Amino acid sequence: MNEHLETMEPTLLWRHFRTFCNTPRPSGKEEALARKIEAWADERGLHHERDEAGNLLLRKPASPGYEQASGVVLQGHLDMVSQAAPGVEHDFERDPIETHEEGGWLHARGTTLGADNGIGAAAGLAILDDEQLTHGPLEVLLTVEEEASLVGAIKLREQWLQGRLLLNLDSEDEGQVYIGCAGGASVSTEVTFDEAPLGEGMAGLKIGVHGLQGGHSGLDIHKGLGNANRLLARLLNHLAVEGLQLADYDGGTMGNAITREAWATVAFPRDRLDYVTDEIERFGRLYREELEGVDEGVTVSHEPAAPDRAVAADDSRRIVGVMHALPYGVAGMSRSAPGVVETSNNMGIVRLAQGKFRLQLMVRSLRDSARDELVARLCTLLTLTGFEPHTNQGYPGWTPDPQAPLLARFERVHEATTGEAPEVKVVHAGLECGLIGAKHPEMQMISFGPTIRGAHSPDERVDIGAVQNFYAVLRAMIEDLAQQ
Known part of the structure; x- marks a missing residue:
């Protein structure tokens, strides 16, 4: 299923996203996907572990000579919203998501696509898979049940993360960077x-x-x-x-x-x-x-x-x-x-x-x-x-810090990579940054991603060109952060 994704650029990202599409992963049912990722990590000799909530953390040592660079955490979530169009029979616990291209966008046939947050999570794995990349210590954190009121992030193991710079990959507008988000209850x-x-x-x-x-x-x-x-x-x-x-x-x-x-x-x-x-x-x-x-x-x-x-x-x-x-x-x-x-x-x-x-x-x-x-x-x-x-107990918002050095660095890298400065935004949605930040108050964070439209509905689609640009910026940011 979804063989055409193997022909798209960037190859590593789309290859991982194909795994996400082919593996059912509604909220609370992410185990099959987590096991596939763990098997992939074992093949590449990457450290991986789970916390009590089932969140998955993978680690990759720094490139030789860059061991002293600040650790970077790439963060996304494993689950997706499960919505089918009227009249469409789809078992989200058993059936893969079938994708197709139309007018420069990737769609699913009759269901949610899961680009939210499959694209961001696949990008994190692609970075770990990229042997041509120069980087400092890397961690990829993939949480569970994000779409069910951020359950995985709420239950995240205390002081589990080693990196102090977090790139959340769960935003949905190319050319924008988020520095704050809403809390919820x-x-x-x-x-x-x-x-x-x-x-x-x-x-x-x-x-x-x-x-x-x-x-x-x-x-x-x-x-x-x-x-x-x-x-x-x-x-x-x-x-x-x-x-x-x-x-x-x-x-x-x-x-x-x-x-x-x-x-x-x-x-x-x-x-x-x-x-x-x-x-x-x-x-x-x-x-x-x-x-x-x-x-x-x-x-x-x-x-x-x-x-x-x-x-x-x-x-x-x-x-x-x-x-x-x-x-x-x-x-x-x-x-x-x-x-x-x-x-x-x-x-x-x-x-x-x-x-x-x-x-x-x-x-x-x-x-x-x-x-x-x-x-x-x-x-x-x-x-x-x-x-x-x-x-419920609610979850905290993420207070914006427009003076954060990580944001200034991202703005410079984004402009150098795309020719345009990013828009700095605050989003009225629950990113996991607020919860992670509450457990790691010393951590600097930003959130960015490709253009996704219709999230949480069967009209969900992702701009294929925006995915390519998003990954180019992410790659450039990882290499820039290694130069500290």
Whole structure:
């Protein structure tokens, strides 16, 4: 599978990325890929070890004569977001990702590509594989479950890394370098409601909101894209006065992805069914108007259904009411980084099955205090509406240091390699730098990568030319850092 990747430049990077594509690696299921990388490292005599979380660390000694250079850590993650396009059957725990080229971009057929962060991780391995490169002591850190709220980085072994210069390879815009990122936390609730058989005179419908682009809940949150959970909750809340009863609900698969589709099986009094279907169609037209030029594929559909049990009308109103009332999207913009979202919230996962209701929200912020305040507000709203909130411990942001010597060095190398100075940026997304920096406060860090679009969605693609430029800059940076 994916033999064409072997013909692309830079050869070493694409060869490793082929391994990533051919080896299933959803979050929590990275073991097969980690074992392949360990076997590759053994063939080349490279040291490797794992920590208690399953993170993989590889080490390569410095080139002869460069043993005194500062150690460099190249960092990425093994896992990928698993999303398939509507109608595409793909088992992310068994099936490889099938890639193809189109117009200078590499795509997957009907699924997420995994360029986030397979390209960056493959680049780190390519550097270890490059026998023509002059370098100081090198480490490649590949974490697990990054896409599941940075689990690997949170559990990273204390003082495991020897290098004091870290190049995170998990950014998605060529020509940019990141020096700060948002921290995050999740808020969830889980409640079991009684179900009962539907009474006579009730009619069932399956209602869906679908056809949306989806996207990254940090990088894309400012674009005004439709979130299927939000749109369906708005419609169901409007219809709740008609005696709506919820039988089931299925919306979203990842807390860090803007939900592309959501479905609810509901029941209404039969004599209100014509009015209900008219309202569903009206909301479909309304959503198309509101999302014109932004998310024009939005579709609201309905079809007959035959649920035999459902949650009572009062409890159904509580469920759709709290979903409708919870804040979503941009909560504030940064004053210190103009044009960057400071704080946001995403409604990523909503489920109702056999009476068990589960909701998961993801909060991001460049300021830990603003993150904690939004988490507190969400918990208060859930409590006031009778839902018990649960929060995770959160993870810290990465505070920018525009005066760091590593950044100045990168700017010089980037301009010498590409002819252009990089843009210095702060990103509203959870890079692992914040967590690694908290464990290694003396470490200098930057993040850069090739151009990736549509991350966390089946539209994910990577610019092939940008990958070549990215690797050239990375290679030049490694050689420059060896000259200290």
